[in-house]
Amino acid sequence: MEHGGTFEELGRDECLTRMATQRLGRLGVVVDGVPLVLPMRFAMDGDTVVLRTNQGAKVFHAPLSSVSFEVDHVDWENRVGWSVLIQGIGEDISSALDERSEALRSLSIHSWAPPPADRWLKIIPRRITGRLLRAGPPDE
16 A cells, blocks of 8 residues: 655646646547547647547537546656646637637647548636646555
8 A cells, every 4th residue: 555645736827837748638528418538639729728630529519518628647657647627618610710710720739530630629718727646655
């Protein structure tokens, strides 16, 4: 049994800084009353999460709905890890003509989804939280 670990809440700026170092996260949407979590490649623009994908559950259920997006990282050797959670509203910007949406669609996101990955979503954040965990020494 391990003990002696520490837990630290991360501030908003630290959460965004850490998220910007990663390219893979998990999108949470509700489909027919059941949570669905999908791995997604992403990009950040300030505090906005941008996703590029194909048709599917995320495109049908994320726009105008409450969604979550989680990113984490573990350094196994140093026994430290962090997790950031963004909760907000999904928006389909695939065909939006405003300047901001056009700029977001120009971000480099190489989707792993089967072609065509021609749908673009953004998450408008309402809440950003994170935590840093440091494991204590393992028992002898």
